[in-house]
Amino acid sequence: MAWLATPHLRLALSVALAMWVAAALLPRPYRTRAVPALSVLTLAGAIAGVVGRQHRRRAARERELEALVALRTCELEKEIGEHRHAAEALEVARWQALQALELKSEFLANVSHEIRTPMNGVIGMTDLALELPLPAEARRYLHVARSSADLLLQVVNDVLDISRIEAGKLDLHPVDIDLRDELDEIVTLLTPRAEAHSLALSAMVDATVPSRVVCDPVRLRQVLLNLVSNSLKFTEAGSVRIVVAPVPGQGPADSENDHIMLRFCVVDTGVGILPEDQARIFDAFTQVDGSSTRRHGGTGLGLAIAARLVEMMGGRLHVESTAGIGSTFGFTARFGRASEAAEPPSAEVGEPFGAGHSLRVLVAEDNAVNQLVVQEMLHKSGHSVSMVATGREAVEAALSGAFDVVLMDVQMPEMNGLEATVEIRARQTDGRLPIIGVTAHALRGDRERCLEAGMDYYLPKPIRRVELNSALARAVPAEGRIL
16 A cells, blocks of 8 residues: 555654564563553554545645546536537528528519619610611710620629629520631630720631530520620720630540630739739729729729539639730639530521511510510511500410510519419410510529519510520521511
């Protein structure tokens, strides 16, 4: 036992041993029983003292341990309580974030609808006015108004796109396309802007790039239009070029792989970007020059949206620039390989109906300005038009059998366009009346909801006449038209 080795016990044993020795050495007459007894008592007292001291120490240690256990238990209970409160706070924050996201989505949907509805009137009536014989000055004014309306619509689209991307609600819809035709369209579209600033705009595609690829043409066009427009805006002299080639090191372009990585470069001779600014130009709401004296406008969302879209296409957007010399915005993207024998879209799609191809069109629209816009567009294409302003009126008119096609707004009084379409489909017995959804709702899921309700096509506002004619041409076969 450990207590046997204590200094006190060793001293007591030494004293007792000395007393025994002394008693043994004393002459016999002096030897008495008191000496051994005193030694035993001395030894016993020493042992008792040592044991008592050890007991007191053990008791004190036990009290210390109990106090430590109680303290640690209290601390653990406090920590558990704090973790519980933190978890509850996190759950509340998560719920609030979901609520905020839902409110944000609802707000964006309402903003989109409320802005696109009057924009439909502005753009539609401007387009109709530009088709009239006008003095040169009036035509120039209308072109400026039309261009300004397009810029306003682009701002709205940028805000909606960045919100959809951040919420993970933007999807790609890949189809077969002719890449060279797409680039030609982009160059054709932006050439007037380039010529207005005496800039040369061109596109070059490497001969090894396949003729047809699979991608989302809308989003690819959005990225390229953004990059080229940005280069045109910041280039005062020289040129802007689009260069497309396969990514090196992936094998020959005619290999049997299902996919190919392509590199797109937009090269300009503009003002360039300082090194310290290059790292932040792809951040949302950021502009290289955000001062009140900046020369170039914009929301600061275009490059951020382009970068996110490129990431969705399996690539990365980057910039190389020298201030005062120019910039190269490049990105890689993953494309599927399409069949070279795939037929391009019919040239007739999107063309106005010719004379003698009149349709009886029912238009369900409650906004007076939009009624006027679509009515004038249809009349100019030679169609007869009947108007209704509520979903209930649309159902009764559609079931009368007097129409070839319905243009159905979604947001209407009494019964919305989705409900009206469902009821028409449920009650229709004689064939299938084509229904085209025409709506200012342009967020993710709006198109799907229209098609699920039974609509055949979906047109977001603002409507262009060529898009309206295209939808009518697809919805009503030639044999179903009035000749």
